[in-house]
Each structure stands twice: as C-alpha cells, then as structure tokens.
Amino acid sequence: MSPDAQTSTLRGQGFCILRGMLPQAEITALDRALAPVFDETPFCEGGFYGARTKRFGRLLARAPQTDQLVRHPDILALAEQTLSPWCETLQLNLTQAIAIHPGALAQFPHRDQDMWRGTTGEIEYLVNVMWPLTDYRSDNGATLIWPDSHGAAANEDAPEAAPVIAEMEPGDALVFLGSTLHGAGGNASGEVRRGLIVSYCLGWLKPYENQWLAYPPAVARHFPRPLAELVGYRQHRPNLGNFEGRCPSVLLEGGDDIALGAIDALRPDQKEAVDAYVAAQRRDG
Template sequence: MANHSFSRRDSAGTAAQRLADDGYVLLRGAAPPAEIAAIAADLAPRFVATPFCSGGFYGARTKRFGRLLIRSPHMANLVMHPGILALAEAALGPWCERIQLNLTQAIELHPGALAQFPHRDQDMWQGSLGEVEYLLNVMWPLTEFTAENGATMIWPASHGVEALIEEPREQPVVAGAEPGDAIVFLGSTLHGAGANLSAMPRRGIIVSYCLGWLKPYENQWLAYPPDIARHFPPELAALAGYAQHRPNLGNFEGQCPSVLFGGYPDEPLAAIDALRPDQQALLADHVAAQRVAVDGARRA
C-alpha cells in the first residue's frame, strides 16, 4: 500500500496530490506536541463536564462539544495552520470564491464505544455528488490514536465519483496517529471512528473547512457572535463567516457582516456591491452601454 504519511519536510504539493488521489493523507508532526498538549489541558474540564451523546450516530459512549475557538487560545493556530489551509484551498478552491470554517469539535470515545457508522460528511448537503468536493476534514489527536482505542477508520479511494458506488473497492485502514499529527480527509471519503476496546478514553479534535456558499455544520455566527469574533485576527474572523462570499452572499444590510464589530449601527447603512472581478467587468460594460444609450436618447 502507498505511503500516506508525510512530514513537515515533504512538499505540500505531494501531500495535496495524495489527498486528491486517495481521499486522505496523514501529516506527521504537523503541529508542535506542546501546543496540542496545551489545547488538551484547556479542554480537559469541558470533557469532564460534557454529557454523553444521545443517538446511535454520535455514539452513546461518546462526548462531543464545539466552539473550540473560545475554549482554548491555542486553537486559532490549528484553524489557521498554513499547510492545512493550503490543502483546503487546493481541494475546495475550484468550487468557491472563498472557503469557510465548517466546525471545530472535540470528541472523546470512552471504553465500550462501538464503531461508528461509516459515512461521508458531504451527505449533510444535498448537492451534486461525484463532481464537487464540499468539505475538508482534519482530525487532530489529543491522545494516541490506535486500532485498540478507536482510531479513525478510512476507506482509501472511496472519494469523488467512488462515493456513488455502494460498496467501496478498498478495505478500511486504521489512521494511527500521535498528538501533533493531522489526519486529513475529504468530505466525500468514507470514514468512521473505530470501537474503543481499550481501558482509556480516546480524545481528539476535528477542524473542518467547507465551500464558502454552504451552510456550515456549526452555525459560526451563533458560536462566535460579533462581540466575540471582533477580537479574532481579521483572517480568522473572515474564515468564521465574517466575510461575504462574492457576489453579495452572507451580507448584513448589504455590507460585510464584519461591520457589526463596531456594534449594531444606529443609522441605516448603504448597500455596497461585493462582486467578483469578472462580474465587475461585466457590470462596467453594462453601465457604459446604458450611459451611451441614455446620451443618445437625450440628443434625439
């Protein structure tokens, strides 16, 4: 089987090609273990306080919670990881003007957790399948991921047009990983958590990115309302939804929603175009033609 593990010294293009070919790639040492340990420490109290999930898909022996950007100051570094963002842009860029944050979620599989139902996260959306990639997932282990404790199971080459086939051609692989590694896979790739047969919980966090014109899994404007997001770096705020997807999608009163970082306006706002360059050019030609027509009519 081909090597799906890459270190920080390997070229980003090679990892992107492996992701495109096989639907997943493992990035070894993608983040400093100390940074992952700091996140794990920040999230530990919330893991303890969070109740178990309800429902067979989420898992009766599993805990989940989101809004991780407000739960650890170190999470922003993972969300804005340059190498990961480059992979997300390569995978999703052909189908959108900008990508957006889909979710940040912490997951804890307790001993006795059953294997998760194999699934594709793109099934959240009822769009065309087999042609468009909607999502890129990144699983960051907080504890070691092993076959015994329920490491993520991935079906290689089950993505893209292969997602239209009922039975995957390949057998699943165990995405064994250490804290600091990143397990990256497409939204069309079949996957699921394994069963936790060990005596200890398995913890990880998932960060995912989707096309900027989709409704994300986690409602970012509720997770991070303006009074919180205004303190984010501009690039992170934009990724969390405080930017328009041209043309004009996701606006507030016809303007970028980041206008709310100064508080809700007391006076009415003027709507401002947010168009792609190609649309700006077409609009300019249209306006010029109209002006010529109007001038001609006036002279007649």
C-alpha cells in the first residue's frame, strides 16, 4: 500500500492494517527482551484494563530496540500527516506492552480520544499503532475495531455493525485514529496474546504516559535527538512545555541547575503582533 493509499484508508475508515512493516525476527527479538518484564508484571485491576491482562510502559528504557517501532519512517510520516493540521509538532503519547491471558474478557469498546474531553468530530487528537508480538487471531484476543466509527461518527450512537477482527502476525501494524471505536477481544484460547501499542498525539496535549518521568534527562540525553524530541524534549509554540523559559532540550546538554534567561518561542502570527506592539511603544516613547 502506497503512503497516499495508507493515509486515504486511515482517514476513510478510521484504521488500516499494514503488512510486513518490520521483519518477524526483529519483533521476536523484542518479544524476548520484554519477556522478563511480562513475567514479573502483576495482572491489572479494574474492568477496563482487564483482570486477566498485563500492561507496562517505559518501553524505550526497557528495550531500546523499541525505537524501531516508535520512529518507523513510514508510520511516523503517516502520523505526522494525519495530525499536522492541528499541531506544529506531534509527541509520543505512550508506549505500552500488553499481554492478554487465557480467560480474558473482551475489553469495553472505547475511543482513546475521550481521555481529553475536548471537542470531538472536528479534530483528531492521536494516532495509535498496534504492533503484535504474537499472532493475533479471533480466538486469542485480536483487536476489535469498528470501521467508519471515527470523526463525526464518534458523536453518534455506537454502530450496530459487527467489528472487524484485526488478525495479524508479528511484523504487521494496525494503525487507527483516536476517534475510532475499538477494544481488545476476549481470549478463548490457551495461549497468551502479546503486543505493543505506540501512540502519537498532538504536541500541545498532556500525554497519557508521563514521558518526562518515564525518560528523565539522565535517560533521554542518551537517545538520538529526534527520539528525545518525540518524548517531550522539544517546545511547542507558543512556549508550551518549556523549562525556565527555554526549550527543554537544554536539559539534554547538562544539569537542571543552570541559570537561564527565558526566550520567546511564539507562533509567527503572535511574533508579528508582539513585534508591532513593541515597535509602536518605542516609536511613541
């Protein structure tokens, strides 16, 4: 599927399944790297997370090869193209590993955009990517997704049509909008279904996962600069997410006890208005 076709499908039906985005061997290696964490992580509590489900985040710190997923060029370009009408830069919303164990019930159908309670039907807040670590099948909890439930349809009653069962294998990727109705399927098999979620959101939102706690400066300064920017070490104009009035990327260079002077980081329209106001005062003064 070409990049234009991917974008068209994502916008048209609210999701798209991309086959063979990474070699299975790389996904298998990532699964092995995360296996000890899956083993030691307790089951979730609560009907939404699922009592027979395990979840954990901070994947870039736990398995650095997660960067292959987070900054996959085709996926990242698709997310940027989808979200760019509403932000200057996007940010990483979360990385999360999920293991659905036998006996797990189907998850409550939901839209991830509802975590923010902003205007719906007019704006897209995030793009999610599900990366399977094991085969996703109808019997082991493959993601259920409702076509055409996104955008303005998110303000309507829940669709009556049956969901699509997103059957995939490691190396595939399910990309879906934050306005698309979805949920994990129930696991009626005898196997654990494992996968990863990588999510991108508008750069001016509060992300689901607190990226600055997940990746404090001592960790993030070892990331490639574009990855550090994705996890929050980048200002979003005007002046959002700053540290001492500066882009937080200054923390990648040294300690947090340095004396700094604040520097404007304004949108072009704001800078033009401020410059005109200052010039008028100087002229009149």
